[in-house]
Structures are given as structure tokens and as C-alpha cells.
Amino acid sequence: ALGGVASLMFGASFAQSDHSAVENKGAETPSAVAVVPSDVPMRERMTRMVRDTQAAITQAISEIDGTPFREDEWQRPGGGGGWSRVLQDGNVFEKAGVNVSVVYGTMAPAAVREMNSRGKNLDASGPLPFFAVGISLVIHPHNPMVPTVHCNYRYFETMDKEGKPVSWWFGGGADLTPSYLFEEDAVHFHRVHKEACDRADPTFYTRFKKWCDKYFVIEHRKESRGVGGIFFDDLDEKDPDTLFAFVKDCADAFLKAYIPIVLARKDLPFTPEQKIWQQVRRGRYVEFNLVYDRGTKFGLQSHGRIESILMSLPLTARWMYDHHPEPGSPEDKLLQVLKNPRDWVS
Amino acid sequence: ALGGVASLMFGASFAQSDHSAVENKGAETPSAVAVVPSDVPMRERMTRMVRDTQAAITQAISEIDGTPFREDEWQRPGGGGGWSRVLQDGNVFEKAGVNVSVVYGTMAPAAVREMNSRGKNLDASGPLPFFAVGISLVIHPHNPMVPTVHCNYRYFETMDKEGKPVSWWFGGGADLTPSYLFEEDAVHFHRVHKEACDRADPTFYTRFKKWCDKYFVIEHRKESRGVGGIFFDDLDEKDPDTLFAFVKDCADAFLKAYIPIVLARKDLPFTPEQKIWQQVRRGRYVEFNLVYDRGTKFGLQSHGRIESILMSLPLTARWMYDHHPEPGSPEDKLLQVLKNPRDWVS
Numbered sequence: 001a002l003g004g005v006a007s008l009m010f011g012a013s014f015a016q017s018d019h020s021a022v023e024n025k026g027a028e029t030p031s032a033v034a035v036v037p038s039d040v041p042m043r044e045r046m047t048r049m050v051r052d053t054q055a056a057i058t059q060a061i062s063e064i065d066g067t068p069f070r071e072d073e074w075q076r077p078g079g080g081g082g083w084s085r086v087l088q089d090g091n092v093f094e095k096a097g098v099n100v101s102v103v104y105g106t107m108a109p110a111a112v113r114e115m116n117s118r119g120k121n122l123d124a125s126g127p128l129p130f131f132a133v134g135i136s137l138v139i140h141p142h143n144p145m146v147p148t149v150h151c152n153y154r155y156f157e158t159m160d161k162e163g164k165p166v167s168w169w170f171g172g173g174a175d176l177t178p179s180y181l182f183e184e185d186a187v188h189f190h191r192v193h194k195e196a197c198d199r200a201d202p203t204f205y206t207r208f209k210k211w212c213d214k215y216f217v218i219e220h221r222k223e224s225r226g227v228g229g230i231f232f233d234d235l236d237e238k239d240p241d242t243l244f245a246f247v248k249d250c251a252d253a254f255l256k257a258y259i260p261i262v263l264a265r266k267d268l269p270f271t272p273e274q275k276i277w278q279q280v281r282r283g284r285y286v287e288f289n290l291v292y293d294r295g296t297k298f299g300l301q302s303h304g305r306i307e308s309i310l311m312s313l314p315l316t317a318r319w320m321y322d323h324h325p326e327p328g329s330p331e332d333k334l335l336q337v338l339k340n341p342r343d344w345v346s
Numbered sequence: 347a348l349g350g351v352a353s354l355m356f357g358a359s360f361a362q363s364d365h366s367a368v369e370n371k372g373a374e375t376p377s378a379v380a381v382v383p384s385d386v387p388m389r390e391r392m393t394r395m396v397r398d399t400q401a402a403i404t405q406a407i408s409e410i411d412g413t414p415f416r417e418d419e420w421q422r423p424g425g426g427g428g429w430s431r432v433l434q435d436g437n438v439f440e441k442a443g444v445n446v447s448v449v450y451g452t453m454a455p456a457a458v459r460e461m462n463s464r465g466k467n468l469d470a471s472g473p474l475p476f477f478a479v480g481i482s483l484v485i486h487p488h489n490p491m492v493p494t495v496h497c498n499y500r501y502f503e504t505m506d507k508e509g510k511p512v513s514w515w516f517g518g519g520a521d522l523t524p525s526y527l528f529e530e531d532a533v534h535f536h537r538v539h540k541e542a543c544d545r546a547d548p549t550f551y552t553r554f555k556k557w558c559d560k561y562f563v564i565e566h567r568k569e570s571r572g573v574g575g576i577f578f579d580d581l582d583e584k585d586p587d588t589l590f591a592f593v594k595d596c597a598d599a600f601l602k603a604y605i606p607i608v609l610a611r612k613d614l615p616f617t618p619e620q621k622i623w624q625q626v627r628r629g630r631y632v633e634f635n636l637v638y639d640r641g642t643k644f645g646l647q648s649h650g651r652i653e654s655i656l657m658s659l660p661l662t663a664r665w666m667y668d669h670h671p672e673p674g675s676p677e678d679k680l681l682q683v684l685k686n687p688r689d690w691v692s
Contacts, residue, residue, distance in 0.1 A: 072668065086667045097667065220646045220655075283659070290636040291646065300566040300637065309566075313629070313665040320661065321432045321443065322418070322653045 042168070042240050043131050046155040047102055049244075050135035051083075053153075053251045054100045057137065058085050060255050061098075064262060065090040069098070074305050079105035084308045089315060092146075092266050097311030098137040104130060107158075111302075119234065122158055122167060129159040134172075135251070136295065138312040139258075144278035145268040147178035147185065147226070148285065149258050150312070152295070153251050155244075170243050171233040174254060175212055176261075177226030177285060179278040181334045183344075185261045186227040190344040192257035193230045193250065200246035201238075205345075208232045213341040218288045223338040225288045277331050279318035286317050388514070388586050389477050392501040393448055395590075396481035397429075399499075399597045400446045403483065404431050406601050407444075410608060411436040415444070420651050425451035430654045435661060438492075438612050443657030444483040450476060453504075457648075465580065468504055468513060475505040480518075481597070482641065484658040485604075486631075490624035491614040493524035493531065493572070494631065495604050496658070498641070499597050501590075516589050517579040520600060521558055522607075523572030523631060525624040527680045529690075531607045532573040536690040538603035539576045539596065546592035547584075551691075554578045559687040564634050569684040571634045623677050625664035632663050 058069045067090040075081035082101030087093055106127035107115075113124050122128060134154025141148070153172035157165050176189045190209070197204035212231035217224055230250070235243055289296050289312055299309035325331030404415045413436040421427035428447030433439055452473035453461075459470050468474060480500025487494070499518035503511050522535045536555070543551035558577035563570055576596070581589055635642050635658055645655035671677030 088667050095665075095667070220649075220652050279662075283663075286632060286663075287636065287656075290633065303566075306566050307668045310633075310665060311667060315664060315666065316625075317629075317632075317663050317665075318661060319441075319656060319659040319663075321434050321441070321657060 042155060042165075042244060043133060043157060045244060046133045046247075049248050049251065050100050050133060050153065053135055053254070054083070054085065054098050054137075057255060058087075058096075058098050060259060061087065061093065061096050061139065064259070064266075065092045065096075067091060067093075069096070072307070074308065076101075076103050076105075076304070079103060082305075082308065084305070084311060086311060092141060092143070092262070094140045094142050095311075095313075095315040096137070096139040097308075098135070099308050099311060100133075100135050101308070102133045104132070106130070120167070129161070129163070131157045131159065136312075140282070140314045141262065141266065143266055143268060144179045144270050144274045145182075145265040146262055147176050147265075148282075148314075149177070150175055151229075151251075151254050153247050155247075167236075168240065169234045169236040170247050171235060172247060172250065173208065173212055173229060173231035174250070174257065175216055175226055175229035175231070176258075177281070178334065179281045180274070180330055181227070181337055182261075182265070185265070186342075187344045188260065189227075189229060189257045192253050194345050196246070196249045196253040197230065199249060200242070204232075204246075205230065209343075216288065217292075218284055219292065221284065221287070223284075223335065224341055225285065225338075227337060227344070228341060276318065276320075277325070279316060280320055280323055282314040282317040283319045286313055289313060388501060388590060389479060389503060391590060392479045392593075395594050395597065396446050396479060396499065399481055399600070400429070400431065400444050400483075403601060404433075404442075404444050406605060407433065407439065407442050407485065410605070410612070411438045411442075413437060413439075415442070418653075420654065422447075422449050422451075422650070425449060428651075428654065430651070430657060432657060438487060438489070438608070440486045440488050441657075441659075441661040442483070442485040443654075444481070445654050445657060446479075446481050447654070448479045450478065452476070466513070475507070475509070477503045477505065482658075486628070486660045487608065487612065489612055489614060490525045490616050490620045491528075491611040492608055493522050493611075494628075494660075495523070496521055497575075497597075497600050499593050501593075513582075514586065515580045515582040516593050517581060518593060518596060519554065519558055519575060519577035520596070520603065521562055521572055521575035521577070522604075523627070524680065525627045526620070526676055527573070527683055528607075528611070531611070532688075533690045534607065535573075535575060535603045538599050540691050542592070542595045542599040543576065545595060546588070550578075550592075551576065555689075562634065563638075564630055565638065567630065567633070569630075569681065570687055571631060571684075573683060573690070574687060622664065622666075623671070625662060626666055626669055628660040628663040629665045632659055635659060 062068055065087060067087055069085040069087045072084045072086075073081065074084065080101070080103035082099060082103070085098045087096040089095070107130050108127065109124045112122050112128050116122055116124060132154060134152060136152040136154075138150045139148065151172070151174035153170070155168070155170050157168045160166050174193060176186065178185065194205040197208060208230035209228060212228045213224065215231045216226065216228065296309055296312070300306075325335060408414055411433060413433055415431040415433045418430045418432075419427065420430065426447070426449035428445060428449070431444045433442040435441070453476050454473065455470045458468050458474050462468055462470060478500060480498060482498040482500075484496045485494065497518070497520035499516075501514070501516050503514045506512050520539060522532065524531065540551040543554060554576035555574060558574045559570060561577045562572065562574065642655055642658070644650075646652075671681060
């Protein structure tokens with residue numbers, strides 16, 4: 001499965017793209033991560049892991065929808081590239097984008113200083129060699145009773161001139177964005193992620209749940225994007241093997257956390273008014289991603305592949321002037337939770 | 347008509363809002379600017395002018411649509427407030443928002459330094475008293491053959507502790523955003539604005555047309571938002587009376603520039619595919635406004651009234667993955683012009 005990555009990392013062509021419909025390409029083990037010996041470099045173990053996770057998730061989503069994903073392999077002019085898989089206007093899903101990227105090159109001192117400003121201590125005296133690998137996905141369903149979901153897991157390394165790792169960390173998380181609140185869905189999503197956290201460290205869930213609530217806020221609306229989940233960044237407080245196992249565990253948790261919710265809600269009836277409310281919430285999703293999301297902003301500024309960066313945007317969205325749900329309505333009930341994040345599991 | 351402004355400027359209540367359907371409230375002369383003696387302070391002359399312009403434009407749009415605008419009067423906690431007029435989901439227009447704001451207070455040194463970074467020389471040693479008045483509008487029609495339009499005219503003053511003006515300038519412009527290119531519409535829109543520019547200064551049109559092309563660019567797409575128009579800021583190179591007359595002339599030009607285009611295109615037939623392309627272009631409009639537009643970013647950061655700031659967003663928008671029109675198609679013809687801005691009048 002790594003042939004593509006290797007050719008991509010050392011290939012000379014720029015920003016090319018070829019696409020084809022795929023069910024499950026580029027991974028031998030769609031539903032479980034291949035056992036990779038721990039003497040294999042972390043960048044390679046992480047690459048295999050996210051690529052296998054991409055295969056497993058796209059297969060599961062594709063089976064529910066009855067529609068294959070399309071895959072685009074792309075290359076980044078500065079070094080590396082990735083695979084974007086998209087299912088658009090399917091039977092169950094309006095838009096599902098699952099992206100893996102493996103990029104490397106040198107970071108400008110300005111970008112290094114920005115990283116240092118959030119607590120890093122990297123060498124900003126000149127261009128800094130780096131390597132980054134990650135999976136990122138957003139799934140927007142048609143039915144307003146099925147929540148939108150996002151997850152992202154990534155590994156970052158900086159190197160000296162000989163290519164030896166100097167600094168490394170993991171980041172990621174998963175969060176749920178319903179238009180209509182089913183409390184048991186929020187509880188289930190949080191519980192599955194809490195279990196993955198608890199297996200690694202008893203403090204992780206509480207810390208990363210709070211971090212998620214703090215990060216996914218639409219500041220100008222004074223409301224959260226959704227009912228949260230977990231979020232972490234700059235994670236290097238344990239040895240790499242332990243943290244890799246934690247991140248893999250979280251990535252494996254995704255399908256367990258989301259699929260049962262989809263299956264329980266996808267055939268529920270809904271009214272045109274409920275569809276409109278979903279569209280209004282989609283507009284809020286766009287506001288968060290374009291105004292606040294670090295990954296989107298970094299991608300747009302660093303001339304990443306636009307289609308892969310903006311894959312997270314919904315197929316359709318709506319902005320109604322001064323729209324306020326009736327107090328006590330199901331729409332208002334969601335808003336109250338978005339304004340006052342709740343503890344879903346204890 | 348200034349009773350509302352006066353009560354607003356000296357009123358003590360915060361962020362209240364009351365709304366009612368209006369046809370033409372708060373202006374005695376809807377279709378022409380009242381003659382205000384030139385010994386009246388510029389802030390008051392400009393306030394009357396933009397309020398009268400708002401009345402004239404909403405009346406004209408409302409008559410074409412057959413739907414009244416709703417007006418919300420709002421107050422800004424830091425000082426001042428405004429009137430937002432909105433027509434949503436009408437017969438001809440999907441969403442039309444025409445906002446007047448009259449705000450004042452003190453700017454934080456950080457905001458002053460940001461203004462200085464674009465060439466100003468303001469006192470950043472402490473909070474700086476300011477006064478700002480402006481009109482801002484965006485109109486999104488239903489029919490994809492009718493272009494979206496935006497215009498904005500504003501006056502800004504900074505003062506010493508006694509309230510005497512220290513520095514002042516005008517800013518503004520108007521630009522057209524079609525989904526389908528009718529060259530004669532772009533020519534007409536530019537010609538009307540060129541005439542207003544030429545009456546003030548023979549260099550204005552060339553300079554402000556270029557400035558518009560440079561400002562309204564969706565950097566990450568490497569395409570313009572539309573076919574341009576005029577844009578200027580920090581304008582203080584002539585005496586205030588002359589520049590006020592110029593800005594008033596531009597504001598008067600708006601209806602002459604836009605209404606004939608609406609009337610010529612609003613009843614043209616269109617296909618579902620053409621509607622989808624319009625929705626994709628609406629998505630691009632959202633991208634520009636949320637990622638790049640100075641007014642929107644300033645408004646969101648400075649805790650302005652969210653509904654008035656985001657009034658510019660379309661009712662509906664769409665993001666299709668990796669969407670590219672067929673070479674040579676009408677959609678592609680528009681894209682080529684957005685990638686290579688053209689001179690419409692010479």
C-alpha cells in the first residue's frame with residue numbers, strides 16, 4: 001500500500017490529479033490496521049494507519065449509501081501529496097469527503113514562529129524541514145435527523161538537515177454536529193471516544209472534551225458548532241509508541257461512534273421546515289470553517305489543494321436574516337445546548 | 347429624518363432592535379438627496395445622504411419585487427447604531443440587504459495601528475475618538491441571468507478630545523457579480539460609474555477600477571468575485587465638499603447602473619443546471635466575504651451586529667467538489683473573465 005506514497009514523496013511532477021471511482025483501493029486491510037513492526041519509522045506507521053482508516057471508513061459509508069467514492073490522487077508542489085475520496089449527492093449522504101495527506105518540505109520562519117507562539121520551541125532561524133501525515137473527514141447527510149460528523153488525526157515531525165527527527169507531536173479529534181438533538185446520540189458518540197481515551201490515560205477524556213468545546217466555537221454567534229467530542233494538539237507527553245496506539249484507537253473508534261447513529265436516524269421522516277433548519281445549521285458550519293478553522297486557514301494560506309481543503313463544506317447551505325427558532329421548539333433546544341456545552345458522560 | 351440618528355447617538359439603551367415592514371420610512375426625499383447647506387457638519391450631511399440613498403434604493407427594489415423591505419433599527423453598545431433593511435425570498439430577489447450605520451466611540455490603539463499600517467498617520471498613543479457613517483448593500487436575485495450587486499459608501503473621522511475633526515476620509519465603490527456574462531451589462535455598469543468618476547476627476551475611474559479588480563479577488567481560487575466596478579478608500583486628496591459631491595454622485599449612480607440590468611434579465615428563462623451554476627457562484631461569494639472582506643472581518647472582530655454584517659450572504663449557496671465548467675461553455679466564458687479582468691469601457 002505504500003508504493004503510492006513512496007512514488008508521491010519522491011516523484012517530480014507537480015499538482016497533477018487523476019480520478020477514478022473506487023470502493024476500496026490502496027489498502028490491504030480495510031477494517032483493521034495492519035501490524036507494522038515498531039522499528040518502522042513513525043511517519044511510515046502513521047501513513048499506513050491513516051490510509052487503512054480511510055479505506056475502512058469509505059467502505060462503510062459507501063455500503064450504507066450504495067454509492068462508490070471517487071478518489072483523486074494529488075501532489076503538492078512543495079513536496080508530498082495525498083488522496084481525496086469524495087461521495088457527493090448520494091442516497092444517504094449529501095457530501096462525504098475523506099482526505100489523507102502526506103506532505104513534507106520546509107516551513108518558512110514565519111510559520112515556525114506561529115507554531116512557537118502556541119508553545120512550541122522550534123528553530124526559527126531559517127527554513128525548517130518538516131513532515132506531516134494525517135486523515136481528515138467531514139460527512140454531511142441528507143436527512144436533518146442524522147448529524148454531520150468531522151474527524152481528523154495527524155502526526156507532525158520537524159527534522160535537522162540530516163533528516164533526523166528533532167521534534168514530533170500528534171493531534172486530532174472527532175466531533176458531532178446535529179441539526180436536531182437526540183441526547184442518546186451525543187452520549188453514545190462521547191462514550192465511545194471516552195473509552196478510547198480512558199484506555200490511554202484517565203485524564204485524556206476530560207481534558208480533550210474541554211479542548212473540543214473551546215476550539216469549535218463560532219465566536220461571533222457565541223455558540224458551539226456542535227455537541228463536541230474530543231480535540232487535542234501538540235501531544236508529545238508520552239512515548240511515541242504509546243501515543244500512536246492511542247491515536248489509532250481513536251481512529252478505530254470513529255465507525256463505532258458514528259455508524260449506529262446513521263443507521264438509527266437515516267430513515268426518520270422530516271418536514272420541509274426541518275430541512276430548512278438543517279440548511280441554516282449548514283451555513284453556521286461554513287462560517288466556522290471559513291472564519292475560524294485553523295486547518296482551513298492554514299491550507300488556504302499555504303496554497304494547499306483547494307478542492308481537498310474545501311471538501312469539508314456542505315453541498316448546500318442557507319443564510320436567513322435574523323432567524324431565531326421559537327423558544328422551547330426542538331430547534332431552540334439544540335441552540336441552548338450549543339450556547340451551554342453539556343457534559344454527556346461522566 | 348435626523349431625529350432617529352440624534353436619539354440613537356445620544357440614547358443610552360444597548361443593542362435593542364425593533365422591526366416593522368416599511369416601504370419608505372425615515373426619509374423625506376426618497377429619490378433625490380435633500381439640499382443641505384454646506385455649513386452643516388460633514389457627518390450630518392453624509393448621514394442624511396446615505397439615509398436618503400437607502401430610501402431611494404429600497405423603494406426601487408421593492409417596487410420591482412412587489413414586496414416591502416423589513417427595517418430593523420439597532421444600537422451599538424460602544425456608540426451609535428443603524429438601520430438594516432432586508433427583503434428576503436421575494437418574487438425577483440432572493441435576498442436584498444441595505445444597511446445604514448452611524449457609529450462612533452473610541453478605537454483601541456491596536457485598531458489605530460492597523461489603519462496606520464495601510465498608510466494613515468493617526469495617534470496610536472491612546473484610545474482614539476472616531477465617527478463613521480456609511481451605507482452598504484448586497485442584492486442577490488433569484489434568476490441566474492440577473493447579476494448580484496454590491497455597493498458601499500462611507501465617511502470616517504477621527505477627533506481630538508474636544509471632538510474637533512483631526513483626520514477624515516471617504517471610501518466606497520460598487521461592483522457587479524454575474525453568474526452568466528452579458529457583456530453589455532458589464533459595459534453599462536462600468537460606464538455609469540465612469541461618468542460619475544469623470545465628473546469629479548479624470549484620473550478617478552482608471553485608478554478606482556484597478557483598485558476594485560485588485561480588492562475583490564478570491565486569492566485561493568485565483569479568480570475575481572465578479573466583473574468589478576469601482577473601489578476607493580482613504581480618499582482625502584480634495585476638499586471635503588468636492589469629495590462629498592463625488593460620493594453622492596456615485597451613490598446616485600447606483601440605481602441607474604443596476605435597475606436597467608434587472609429589468610432586462612429578470613424574466614429570461616433558465617434551466618435547473620443554470621440555477622445550480624448560480625448556486626456554485628453564490629458559494630464563491632460566501633468564500634470572499636468570510637475569508638477576505640475587510641468590512642466583514644472588522645465587523646465580526648469588533649462585535650458589530652451579526653445579522654447586519656452577514657446580511658451580505660446569499661439565502662442559498664452550494665459547494666460541489668472539483669466542479670469545472672466545460673471549456674467554451676457560457677459558465678467557462680464567465681470564469682475566463684474572472685481570471686483575466688477586462689477593461690469594459692475606455
